[in-house]
Amino acid sequence: MSTSAPAKVPTPEKPGGAPAYGALDRYFxxxxxxxxxxxxxxxxxxxxxxxxxIIVLNPIILGSAKDMYGHHLDNGQLxxxxxxxxxxxxxxxxxxxxxxxxxxxxxxVNSVVALQLAPRMSWPDAMGMVVLAGFVVMLLVATGLxxxxxxxxxxxxxxxxxxxxxxxxxxxxxxxxxxxxxxPDAAQTTVxxxxxxxxxxxxxxxxxxxxxxxxxxxxxxxxxxxxxLISIVGMTVLAVIINAVATxxxxxxxxxxxPGNPVATPDFGLVGQVSLFGGFSKVGVLxxxxxxxxxxxxxxxxxxxxxxxxxxxxxxxxxxxxMPGINKVLLVDGLAVAAGGGTSSSATTAFVESxxxxxxxxxxxxxxxxxxxxxxxxxxxxxxxxxVPSQAATPALIAVGFLILSNSVKEIDWADYTIAIPAFxxxxxxxxxxxxxxxxxxxxxxxxxxxxxxGRAREIPVPMYVVSAVFAFYYLMPALGLT
Numbered sequence: 411m412s413t414s415a416p417a418k419v420p421t422p423e424k425p426g427g428a429p430a431y432g433a434l435d436r437y438f439x440x441x442x443x444x445x446x447x448x449x450x451x452x453x454x455x456x457x458x459x460x461x462x463x464i465i466v467l468n469p470i471i472l473g474s475a476k477d478m479y480g481h482h483l484d485n486g487q488l489x490x491x492x493x494x495x496x497x498x499x500x501x502x503x504x505x506x507x508x509x510x511x512x513x514x515x516x517x518x519v520n521s522v523v524a525l526q527l528a529p530r531m532s533w534p535d536a537m538g539m540v541v542l543a544g545f546v547v548m549l550l551v552a553t554g555l556x557x558x559x560x561x562x563x564x565x566x567x568x569x570x571x572x573x574x575x576x577x578x579x580x581x582x583x584x585x586x587x588x589x590x591x592x593x594p595d596a597a598q599t600t601v602x603x604x605x606x607x608x609x610x611x612x613x614x615x616x617x618x619x620x621x622x623x624x625x626x627x628x629x630x631x632x633x634x635x636x637x638x639l640i641s642i643v644g645m646t647v648l649a650v651i652i653n654a655v656a657t658x659x660x661x662x663x664x665x666x667x668x669p670g671n672p673v674a675t676p677d678f679g680l681v682g683q684v685s686l687f688g689g690f691s692k693v694g695v696l697x698x699x700x701x702x703x704x705x706x707x708x709x710x711x712x713x714x715x716x717x718x719x720x721x722x723x724x725x726x727x728x729x730x731x732x733m734p735g736i737n738k739v740l741l742v743d744g745l746a747v748a749a750g751g752g753t754s755s756s757a758t759t760a761f762v763e764s765x766x767x768x769x770x771x772x773x774x775x776x777x778x779x780x781x782x783x784x785x786x787x788x789x790x791x792x793x794x795x796x797x798v799p800s801q802a803a804t805p806a807l808i809a810v811g812f813l814i815l816s817n818s819v820k821e822i823d824w825a826d827y828t829i830a831i832p833a834f835x836x837x838x839x840x841x842x843x844x845x846x847x848x849x850x851x852x853x854x855x856x857x858x859x860x861x862x863x864x865g866r867a868r869e870i871p872v873p874m875y876v877v878s879a880v881f882a883f884y885y886l887m888p889a890l891g892l893t
Contacts, residue, residue, distance in 0.1 A: 454780025
């Protein structure tokens, strides 16, 4: 009988070569999707840093507007509401949807709430409209209509939506960093954008962005794990040093400076301040319905495009471009819209900045658990959470935009003009109109018209007819006097 020690049993592994993590791995399917715990954690951090600006920006947009009674929302309460809702929705998406798609107050929708709804009613009335839009989204999910619309989108258009999002987040990165700026209307020029300020790249903040972009690409070329997160952290440290020794005119929304008091006490005063149907008594039933429709349309298709683009980039779709378990994801998204109204932080939706985490390797909802946890911590440490300047975070968007384009553009059938032209319209209209919804709407209408013109009406799914008609009505609303 041998007395030698038994052979060491190797750590079990699953497809992708990643180690198994027991119950955590089984629930989130970490190794099954070829990821690892380290990748998910890095991805969660990268996504948070890329979208933490919303904690500052959303209160600025909502807090600067008045309702019909001249009331402003409190800035401190808005910061708490924004971080709280982002934490709740992102964690819920991770645990239930199991996808690395973080959520927070939607840019664009908050402007609609601040500039179109609030001036016609009270703030609780306006937020009630947002809650109703969320309920409608959930109803569409429950009836299967939302999934049918997503599944009716042709493969080529799905890829175009991904590419459009890639171009869109690249433009967001260039604008938010100050590398590209808007030409003032007073300039009386046909050129809408310019390089830097006055056509020149000047100032330390832009240098931080340039160095960050070069560092990110260099690390990606070298296949360094954590490339995006390393760049964000490294450039934040550099920005803090530069800000301490140099005179900087403006970093934008966030200043890279260690706060004197890193702890902030959350104020939950806005949570629950909602009137579901009060707005209808102020503006009338028809106008109220149109307001809800406007919020609904933006939330529905912004989220649809983002979910499709990120799931495709994260390799969570099958050969036909469909994502298994999509209904759970869509249900959480609808609940997030309603939750945003319930906290007065405006409609909460999927964030394209989640691509920063996907670029870092995130493939499961555990990355969302990390991101959501960081938003929860930000409730008490908002000064620290918002010290990462956009110039340090936006290089991640440039890099991820490139990765999306390189993976998707070759999969479109450019020989079929009834797909190629709508795809072209979709991918360009997103950055050029600064709206995912507009890109989708114009692409869908173009697809339907061209297929009809080509005598291929039977190849158009019924939901595409319906959605194209809805978008056409939406674009005609101002001409019809319905806005």
